[in-house]
Amino acid sequence: MPDAEMEQEMESTTTPQAGALPRARAAQAGARAASATGPRWLPWAKAAVFVAAWYPLARIVLFGFTGQLGANPIEFITRSTGLWTLVFLCITLAVTPLRRLTGWNVLIRFRRMLGLYAFFYVTLHFTTYIWFEKWFDVAAMLKDVGKRPFITVGFAAFVLLIPLAVTSTRAMARRLGRRWQTLHRLVYAIGVLAILHFWWMKAGKHDLVLPKLYGAIMLVLLGWRLGVWLLARWRASRAAAGAA
Amino acid sequence: MWIKRSSRILLNGDDIPASEITPQKVYEQRRRILQAAGALALGGMAGPFGATQALAEYAPGDPKAQKLGAQTNTKFVALDKVTPYKDITTYNNFYEFGTDKGDPAQNAHTLRPRPWKLSVEGEVKNPKVYDIDEILKLAPLEERVYRHRCVEGWSIVVPWIGISLSELIRRAQPTGNARYVQFITLADPSQMPGLAEPILDWPYSEGLRMDEAMNPLTLLTVGLYGQVLPNQNGAPVRVIVPWKYGFKSAKSLVKIRFVANQPPTSWNKYAPNEYGFYSNVNPNVDHPRWSQATERRIGEDGFFQPKRKTLMYNGYGDLVASMYQGMDLRKNF
Numbered sequence: 070m071p072d073a074e075m076e077q078e079m080e081s082t083t084t085p086q087a088g089a090l091p092r093a094r095a096a097q098a099g100a101r102a103a104s105a106t107g108p109r110w111l112p113w114a115k116a117a118v119f120v121a122a123w124y125p126l127a128r129i130v131l132f133g134f135t136g137q138l139g140a141n142p143i144e145f146i147t148r149s150t151g152l153w154t155l156v157f158l159c160i161t162l163a164v165t166p167l168r169r170l171t172g173w174n175v176l177i178r179f180r181r182m183l184g185l186y187a188f189f190y191v192t193l194h195f196t197t198y199i200w201f202e203k204w205f206d207v208a209a210m211l212k213d214v215g216k217r218p219f220i221t222v223g224f225a226a227f228v229l230l231i232p233l234a235v236t237s238t239r240a241m242a243r244r245l246g247r248r249w250q251t252l253h254r255l256v257y258a259i260g261v262l263a264i265l266h267f268w269w270m271k272a273g274k275h276d277l278v279l280p281k282l283y284g285a286i287m288l289v290l291l292g293w294r295l296g297v298w299l300l301a302r303w304r305a306s307r308a309a310a311g312a313a
Numbered sequence: 314m315w316i317k318r319s320s321r322i323l324l325n326g327d328d329i330p331a332s333e334i335t336p337q338k339v340y341e342q343r344r345r346i347l348q349a350a351g352a353l354a355l356g357g358m359a360g361p362f363g364a365t366q367a368l369a370e371y372a373p374g375d376p377k378a379q380k381l382g383a384q385t386n387t388k389f390v391a392l393d394k395v396t397p398y399k400d401i402t403t404y405n406n407f408y409e410f411g412t413d414k415g416d417p418a419q420n421a422h423t424l425r426p427r428p429w430k431l432s433v434e435g436e437v438k439n440p441k442v443y444d445i446d447e448i449l450k451l452a453p454l455e456e457r458v459y460r461h462r463c464v465e466g467w468s469i470v471v472p473w474i475g476i477s478l479s480e481l482i483r484r485a486q487p488t489g490n491a492r493y494v495q496f497i498t499l500a501d502p503s504q505m506p507g508l509a510e511p512i513l514d515w516p517y518s519e520g521l522r523m524d525e526a527m528n529p530l531t532l533l534t535v536g537l538y539g540q541v542l543p544n545q546n547g548a549p550v551r552v553i554v555p556w557k558y559g560f561k562s563a564k565s566l567v568k569i570r571f572v573a574n575q576p577p578t579s580w581n582k583y584a585p586n587e588y589g590f591y592s593n594v595n596p597n598v599d600h601p602r603w604s605q606a607t608e609r610r611i612g613e614d615g616f617f618q619p620k621r622k623t624l625m626y627n628g629y630g631d632l633v634a635s636m637y638q639g640m641d642l643r644k645n646f
Contacts, residue, residue, distance in 0.1 A: 139415065140404030140611045141467060204619035209604075217602050269602070275512045275583055276412040 107178060118179055122186040125153040126193070143201040150194040155263055155283055157187035162260060162290040169297075181237050184256070188234040195227050219269035226262035229255050257294070260287050371472065374398040374538035381454065381536040383474040389457035389530065391628070393610075396469040398538050400611045405545045406463065407564060408512055409498070409505035416507070417545035424504050424565065426542070426549035435571035436491035439484060445549045449535060451484070452476040456539075457532060462594045462627045464558035466620075468608045473553055474536030479527045481569070487523070491571035494526040495519070496552055496563040513579045519563040520576040520590065521554065524636050530555055530629060534562075556629040558592045589646040593637065594627035598646050 129146055132138045138145045161183040168176040203210045214224045233253055236242065242249045264287050268280040375398070407417040410424075429445040443451075454474050462468040482494070500516030502508045508515050525531065532553040535542060542548040547564025554561050560580050570576075580588035587601055596606045607620040614620050626633050637645075 140400035141414070141609065143609065143615055144467075201616065202620070213604065216599075219602055274412065 107175060111175060111178060115179065115182065118182060122157070122182070125149065125190065143197060147194065147197045147202070150190050150197060151267070152279070154187055154190040154194055155267060157183055157190060158256075158260055158263055159283065159286050159290065161187055162256065162287075166290060166293045185234060185237060188230050191227050191230055195224075219266055222262045222269070223266035226259045226266060229259050229262070233259075257291055260291060263287075371395045371538065372398065374402070374540050375543070378540040378543070380539060381474050381541050383454035383456040383536065383539070386455040386457050389455075389459070391458045391460050391470055393458070393460060393470040394613065395458060395472055396610075396612050401469055401471055401537065402543050402545060404469075404611060406465075406559065407507075407545055407547070408510075409500070409507045409515075409517065409565075410545065411507050412510075412512065420506055421544035421548075423506065424499075424544040424548060426544060426565075429549050429567075431550055431566055432568045433481065433485045433570075434568065435495075436488045436573060437571050438486035438488060441485070445535075448481075448533070448550055452480040454535070455532075459530075459532070459553060459555040460627050461553070461555060461559055461562075462608055462623065464560055464588065464592065464600065464605075466603060466605070466608050467611055468623075468627075469611050471537055472539070473532055473534045474539070475532040475534035475553065477529055478531040478533045478552060479529065481533055482527060485571070487571045490573045492523055493572050493575055494521050494523060495568070495570040495572055495576035496521075496566055497568035497570065498563050499565045499567045514582055516567075517563060517579045518576065519552075519561055519578050521561070522575075522636075525554070525633075528633060528636070530632055556594055556626040556633045558588075558594060560588065561592050591637075591642075591645050593633075593642070593646075594623060595625060595642055595646070596623040597625075598643055 129138070129149055132145075133142065161180060164176050164180040164183065168174055199205060199207075199210055203213070213220045215221070233255060236245060236249060236252060245252065264280065264284045267283060268277065271277055271280050403418045404414045405417040406414060407421065410417040410420040427445060431443045431445065431448060432440075433443065434440045454476060456472055456474050458470060458472045460468060461471050496519045498517035498519075499505070500508055521531070532555075534547070534551050534553045535549060537543070537546060542551065547562075547566075550566050551564040552562055552566065575590060578588075578590060581590055594605075599605050605623055608623045609615070609620045624630075
């Protein structure tokens with residue numbers, strides 16, 4: 070990702086002058102700046118997204134109470150939470166390209182919430198696995214993780230998401246400064262691992278329609294970033310050549 | 314000392330090892346078997362139609378479905394709780410109707426199970442194209458309750474109706490060259506929408522060694538739950554091989570072919586390292602992508618009960634283990 074864009078994105082999560090001010094005041098200033106900068110409808114829109122993102126879980130609960138989870142409810146829940154994790158991961162990764170293509174900078178204000186919902190659903194996904202598949206047998210789980218590539222990559226993606234969720238607060242972003250951006254680039258690796266996890270899970274039954282769809286979406290989302298980065302590098306080298 | 318111990322047992326019974334106490338469920342099942350045996354004895358006296366007394370202890374299946382009379386074969390009744398009809402008929406792997414487990418129940422209405430021809434051919438003295446009605450009359454129909462373990466790690470318990478495949482094989486009179494039996498499923502795109510996807514090399518093909526096919530457990534199956542096979546379960550005729558993973562039990566058969574060499578099988582061709590020719594249920598040999606040590610019994614194991622341990626040969630070892638004596642089961646998975 071080009072540095073200019075990185076700076077731009079940092080703006081929304083950190084206040085650049087924070088270092089100069091005492092911490093408490095900086096937080097206040099940050100909060101004020103945040104509430105002052107967005108359009109008036111923003112809190113409502115955020116509330117709407119916040120509620121809408123509960124739909125996948127509400128659906129499972131509703132199906133559970135109305136007996137619509139099918140003959141193997143646990144399989145249903147495992148697959149549903151897994152797929153919705155991928156959906157939220159893709160939406161989160163779509164924020165920056167969409168924002169750059171449309172110039173609609175307010176989109177960035179939804180990114181953290183969307184990312185945290187991806188973490189929320191992957192936590193449910195992992196919980197169904199460790200609880201209903203492994204009955205909290207951590208040794209059996211670790212054996213699985215070591216032995217089966219599709220579980221290895223899925224587990225890795227889950228573990229890598231944890232530091233991102235932990236450092237998602239504004240205070241953490243401020244504390245980490247530029248390193249925050251570097252750390253959060255892990256999400257690209259997580260995206261690749263998540264697709265691999267899904268692909269390998271389905272591959273044995275030769276049922277690759279959905280993995281191909283999500284793989285293509287992920288390819289576009291990550292490919293766009295690569296393209297932007299390569300373009301910026303090429304421009305920079307040309308500018309350097311011009312200066313010399 | 315010994316006397317004291319036994320008197321204590323008599324007094325409060327809590328010294329009896331758990332394994333010697335008959336669980337209520339098993340006890341009830343045994344009672345059912347005894348009742349069925351009684352019905353069998355009565356059947357002989359009840360006239361020409363007396364032998365169609367089924368073991369109707371479970372809730373009825375589909376009230377609109379065509380009933381199928383059968384006599385319970387008490388030698389082959391698993392002492393497990395029978396899986397609800399709804400689960401057995403809505404949770405299916407039958408890729409000819411879609412890859413989702415709910416797809417077959419949704420889409421299999423396009424299958425036309427009648428009229429139906431089953432060709433018995435290959436290395437046999439009596440090749441014959443059977444009409445499905447001839448199959449139904451080949452031998453007295455039996456009801457058997459079998460555990461059915463899917464390679465994916467779930468299992469069901471099904472009251473099937475059918476006849477021993479050996480009945481059919483005996484009539485066909487295999488030649489000395491016949492060492493394997495191949496089972497071929499219908500592949501008609503006008504009846505099976507799933508064939509549009511080249512997921513497997515259609516038609517679906519499975520196989521057994523001759524001794525496996527002749528094993529009394531191997532059931533040429535025409536019904537379940539006291540009625541004809543629902544389309545999604547492989548109507549009108551399929552094979553059931555209860556000590557092997559479910560995909561070995563091919564559905565909606567149009568050909569049973571006797572051959573000299575081990576026949577190619579669909580899943581094995583697709584992923585030879587994941588699905589072997591034998592595919593005997595074996596908790597000690599994992600699938601490359603998951604453990605086979607445990608299984609989830611559909612309708613029972615779930616939120617408040619862990620998955621259960623998978624049994625060697627799905628618990629049918631006493632009837633089948635001898636066929637694999639001396640074989641490396643890790644190699645011949």
